[in-house]
Amino acid sequence: MAFWARQISIWCSSVKTSNVANSIQQLRRTRRMWMQLHELSVLSLLCTDNQFFQRGLKTYQSVSLGSRLQSTNSSNGQIVSSENNLLSPVNHYQQQAEVMPSSDTETLYEVWEDTPPSSALEEISEEEAVQIVAEPPLPLGSFTLRDYVDRSETLSKLVLLGVDLSKVEKRPHAGQLLLRLDFEKDVRKRLLFLKDVGVEDHQLGPFLTQNPYILAVDMEALETRVAYLKSKKFGKEAVAQMVSRAPFLLSFSVERLDNRLGFFQKELGLSVQKTRDLVVRLPRLLTGSLEPIKENWQMCQVELGFRRNEIQQIVTKIPKILTANKRKLTETFDYLHNVMGIPHHILTNFPQVFNSKLLRVKERHMFLTFLGRAQYDPAQPSYISLDKLVSMPDEVFCTEVAKASVKDFEKFLKTL
Amino acid sequence: MAARRAARTGLNGLFAVYKPPGVASIRVRDTVETLLLKELNSLEQPAVQQQVRFLPTTVEGNAGKELTLTVTQLPVLAAHPLVRGPEFTHLKIGAGHRLDTKSSGVFVLGVGHGNKLLTDMYNAHLTRAYTVRGLFGKATDDFSDTGRLIEKTTFDHVTRDKLERILAVIQGTNHKALLMYSNIDLKTQEAYELAVEGLIRPMEKTPPLITAIRCLQFAPPEFQLEIQCLHETQQYLRKIVHEIGLELKSTCVCTQVRRIRDGFFTLDNALLRTHWNLQNIRNSIQDSKSKVKVGLQRSLSCQARSGKRHTDMDQVAESKLHSTEGMSASDLTHKMR
Numbered sequence: 001m002a003f004w005a006r007q008i009s010i011w012c013s014s015v016k017t018s019n020v021a022n023s024i025q026q027l028r029r030t031r032r033m034w035m036q037l038h039e040l041s042v043l044s045l046l047c048t049d050n051q052f053f054q055r056g057l058k059t060y061q062s063v064s065l066g067s068r069l070q071s072t073n074s075s076n077g078q079i080v081s082s083e084n085n086l087l088s089p090v091n092h093y094q095q096q097a098e099v100m101p102s103s104d105t106e107t108l109y110e111v112w113e114d115t116p117p118s119s120a121l122e123e124i125s126e127e128e129a130v131q132i133v134a135e136p137p138l139p140l141g142s143f144t145l146r147d148y149v150d151r152s153e154t155l156s157k158l159v160l161l162g163v164d165l166s167k168v169e170k171r172p173h174a175g176q177l178l179l180r181l182d183f184e185k186d187v188r189k190r191l192l193f194l195k196d197v198g199v200e201d202h203q204l205g206p207f208l209t210q211n212p213y214i215l216a217v218d219m220e221a222l223e224t225r226v227a228y229l230k231s232k233k234f235g236k237e238a239v240a241q242m243v244s245r246a247p248f249l250l251s252f253s254v255e256r257l258d259n260r261l262g263f264f265q266k267e268l269g270l271s272v273q274k275t276r277d278l279v280v281r282l283p284r285l286l287t288g289s290l291e292p293i294k295e296n297w298q299m300c301q302v303e304l305g306f307r308r309n310e311i312q313q314i315v316t317k318i319p320k321i322l323t324a325n326k327r328k329l330t331e332t333f334d335y336l337h338n339v340m341g342i343p344h345h346i347l348t349n350f351p352q353v354f355n356s357k358l359l360r361v362k363e364r365h366m367f368l369t370f371l372g373r374a375q376y377d378p379a380q381p382s383y384i385s386l387d388k389l390v391s392m393p394d395e396v397f398c399t400e401v402a403k404a405s406v407k408d409f410e411k412f413l414k415t416l
Numbered sequence: 417m418a419a420r421r422a423a424r425t426g427l428n429g430l431f432a433v434y435k436p437p438g439v440a441s442i443r444v445r446d447t448v449e450t451l452l453l454k455e456l457n458s459l460e461q462p463a464v465q466q467q468v469r470f471l472p473t474t475v476e477g478n479a480g481k482e483l484t485l486t487v488t489q490l491p492v493l494a495a496h497p498l499v500r501g502p503e504f505t506h507l508k509i510g511a512g513h514r515l516d517t518k519s520s521g522v523f524v525l526g527v528g529h530g531n532k533l534l535t536d537m538y539n540a541h542l543t544r545a546y547t548v549r550g551l552f553g554k555a556t557d558d559f560s561d562t563g564r565l566i567e568k569t570t571f572d573h574v575t576r577d578k579l580e581r582i583l584a585v586i587q588g589t590n591h592k593a594l595l596m597y598s599n600i601d602l603k604t605q606e607a608y609e610l611a612v613e614g615l616i617r618p619m620e621k622t623p624p625l626i627t628a629i630r631c632l633q634f635a636p637p638e639f640q641l642e643i644q645c646l647h648e649t650q651q652y653l654r655k656i657v658h659e660i661g662l663e664l665k666s667t668c669v670c671t672q673v674r675r676i677r678d679g680f681f682t683l684d685n686a687l688l689r690t691h692w693n694l695q696n697i698r699n700s701i702q703d704s705k706s707k708v709k710v711g712l713q714r715s716l717s718c719q720a721r722s723g724k725r726h727t728d729m730d731q732v733a734e735s736k737l738h739s740t741e742g743m744s745a746s747d748l749t750h751k752m753r
Contacts, residue, residue, distance in 0.1 A: 130472055130483045146494045159493050166501035359436060394690060410690075414434055414683055415674075416520060 145169045145178070154183040161191075162205020163212075174212045181215055190215055190222070197226055198240025211247035221253075228254045232261065238280045246283035260286045267297065269308065274316060282319035293322045296329070304333050306344060314351040321354055332358045340365055342376050342386070350386035364389055364397065367412050371402060420459045420503065423694065427452070427507070428528035429701035430537075430708055432681035434688050437520040437672075441511060445525060448692055449509045452527075455694040457502040464491040510534050513544065513678055518560060519650045521546070521675030522686045530701070533708060540715040541619050542679035543627055545644045548670060550657045552637040555667035559654035563669075571666040576634040582663045583629050583641070586656070590626040594646075597622045610718065617646060619719060624648040626656070638671075680707050 139147050145165045149155040155178060159165060169175040181187055191204060194214075199207060208215070214222075229239050243249055249257075264285065265275045279286060285293065300311050300321070314321060321329070332354055336342050347353070353361065368374040368384065375382050388401050398406045435444050470485040493499055510531040512524030526534040552571035556563030597618035600607045610616050617627070625646045633640040643653060654670040661668025676683050685704060687696055 127483050130485055146499050149493045149496075149499050156493055159496055159498050163498065165499045359438065362438070363436075410688055413436075413688055414686070416437060 145175050148179060152179065154178060154181050154187060157183055158187070158208065161208070162202070164205070164209040167209050168212050171212065177216055178212060187215055189219060190217075193219065193222060194243070197243050198236060199244045203244045207244060207247045211251060214247070214251055217251060222250055225250050225252070225254055225257065228257065232276075234276060234280070238276070242280055242283040246287050248287045249283055252287065257286060260290070263290055267294070268312060268315065270312060270316070278316065278319050282323075285319065285322065288323060296322050296324065296326060299326055299330070303330060306348070310344065310348045313348050318351040318355060321351065324354065328358065329354060332361065335362060340374070340376065346376065346378070346386065353386050353390050356390040361390060363413060363416065366416065367402060367409055370412060371404060373402060420456060423456055423459060424504070426698045427701070429530040429705055430512075430524060430526045430533050430681075431697055431700040431704060432522050432524050432678065432686040433692065434683070434686040435515050435520055435523040436689060437518060440517050441514045441523060444523060445509055445511045448525060449507050451692050452507055452509075452694060452697065453502075453504050456504045461497055464493075465495045466490065467492045512537060515675060516650045518562070519673040519675065522678045522681050522683060523675075524678050524681050527697075527701070533712070536712050537679055540679070540712060541617060541646065542715075543617070543644050543646050544648070544675060544679070545642065545677035546653060547632065547672075547674050547676055548641045548643055548653055548657060549672040550639050550641070550660070550668045551671050552639070552661065552666055552668050554669045555658065555661070556669050559651070559658040559670055561669045561671045567667055569667045571637055574636060574664050574666055576631065578664055579631055579634060579639065579660070582660055583631060586626060586660075587629050594618070594625050594627060597625065613718070622647055624652045680704075680711050
């Protein structure tokens with residue numbers, strides 16, 4: 001007991017002597033005090049910024065109980081506090097506190113300490129008093145980064161940069177990764193690298209929200225990949241655009257990127273320049289899986305009946321078709337071709353219709369039929385082009401294309 | 417913070433949306449919820465909470481550098497929206513009488529405390545009105561024009577007169593069934609009072625009953641009917657159209673089922689897809705509050721009066737009733753004499 005009493009006195013020197021004595025009294029009674037002790041003992045170890053070496057502390061640090069960190073059972077939710085940034089061996093003390101109650105303190109004292117700790121009534125200097133930090137201890141494991149963000153320099157700086165931690169912590173192992181990183185050593189280098197590549201400042205936040213794993217990628221690997229892209233004659237702005245719009249791009253190895261680019265060139269039969277434009281417009285193509293793209297390509301040829309050059313034209317204008325939902329694409333095409341009676345060549349000229357929602361196209365077409373203005377053949381008078389049909393907002397559509405008021409359109413919609 | 421809480425408290429009650437055809441009603445409910453959440457979360461954010469902290473700093477003191485504590489106010493990052501996540505993640509929105517994917521029309525939704533009123537509306541057993549379009553000459557397996565074709569017939573012999581005769585027969589049989597299921601002895605004074613107020617209808621679960629049916633348009637091969645019914649499903653209405661075709665010694669498919677009234681929510685109250693935002697929904701809830709209150713209360717009092725019906729006194733707070741029901745009830749009282 002005397003041993004613990006001395007520890008208390010060292011570490012809460014701001015507490016008056018009488019209080020210390022009282023607390024020593026209580027120590028002898030309740031077990032709950034062990035937890036309080038644990039807290040008090042941990043307090044001093046929590047400040048990350050200053051070097052806080054007190055005499056008492058040295059004794060503990062000289063002892064290594066080997067239980068530095070809990071095993072990283074980092075599943076999706078669990079985030080275990082890392083050693084570097086946040087806490088010294090907290091579990092070490094917890095185990096101690098649990099083991100302590102029954103054992104003889106005198107024997108422990110002999111086992112663990114070489115130098116005798118100072119007396120309880122010893123006064124410490126102002127500087128040491130100022131360095132005492134009395135904050136509550138951090139939880140050992142948590143499902144959210146909220147508990148650690150105030151005390152961790154890395155996390156605070158990421159939040160100020162604009163990274164959405166509530167989304168990042170939902171990704172597998174991402175929270176654990178961020179906690180282990182050190183801002184000065186790891187994060188800063190990679191952020192500067194991304195800025196060199198051309199990602200804007202305001203884009204860095206969303207970028208890291210989508211792909212926090214890039215902070216763990218090797219710097220040489222990142223540089224090799226950017227060099228590879230430049231060797232394929234992608235300009236600096238093109239690379240910047242690709243990287244900022246597809247955050248996972250630089251997490252892919254060079255072989256994989258090569259594979260993908262080769263696939264697009266051979267399968268789609270596009271020229272090198274056109275492949276480059278396609279990939280710059282929709283860099284997601286390089287990061288997604290290739291199976292859906294192959295299936296979409298097959299579907300366009302076989303089911304929808306477009307010729308090869310027509311598909312190439314459509315894809316150059318609207319690359320999103322390659323990643324679109326097959327069922328929705330078929331339904332839209334079915335309505336456009338069979339119900340509205342639009343032939344393939346007009347659809348090739350206006351592929352934007354595949355982008356829009358089927359319901360919208362249906363409602364507008366039915367309204368035009370009701371008014372008798374549904375004319376999609378360029379040869380006939382009062383022809384309505386497909387891009388005007390879908391791209392405009394409702395008011396513009398009503399006044400210019402349908403030549404009716406918005407109220408009439410709404411009344412018509414309620415009769416559908 | 418105040419603006420957001422105020423916006424959220426206004427969202428309690430019933431409102432009607434117009435469900436477009438081809439979309440499942442659950443998706444409509446989910447879309448409305450997503451849109452409302454997006455708007456609520458985008459309202460102005462309060463300033464991040466500040467916390468007073470004492471940080472150790474080095475200052476030039478009397479004897480060289482010394483450590484002191486300085487007071488600073490720092491934002492508490494744990495309360496920052498980027499760390500905490502969006503404030504509203506879920507809204508309780510319940511759906512009233514559902515519409516299946518192919519049909520369209522008035523679809524009642526309840527939000528927040530209004531979900532309790534949805535139960536009351538269900539227990540009030542109010543009627544619903546539909547317009548149904550049919551097409552002569554075809555018969556399909558699911559009674560609608562998108563099903564697999566089974567039979568084709570001629571329909572030159574069909575006239576409006578014959579159609580109306582069939583509709584009268586349907587209305588008559590359904591009316592008899594209505595009275596039977598209502599469990600009312602027609603010779604009592606109580607029955608007369610209920611009939612005068614226009615309320616004779618079954619107050620528990622029954623098979624579908626048609627209270628009124630009439631022909632709006634007849635232009636062969638197409639025709640349009642208006643049907644007022646109780647406890648129905650849209651597939652039942654399509655089956656009725658098919659049976660009308662069979663009775664007329666031809667065949668018929670149903671091309672459109674559209675609900676124009678659900679209890680006391682009509683087409684005018686229903687919000688179109690383009691108007692699904694916070695402000696419009698709040699206005700709609702506000703407007704329909706009084707109607708709902710009056711109507712449900714009437715229904716509760718009538719249910720309490722007639723001893724034969726089982727009502728839960730605790731549940732029904734207010735109920736609006738069928739001023740439009742009067743149409744079917746007056747037919748009823750007319751036929752009773």
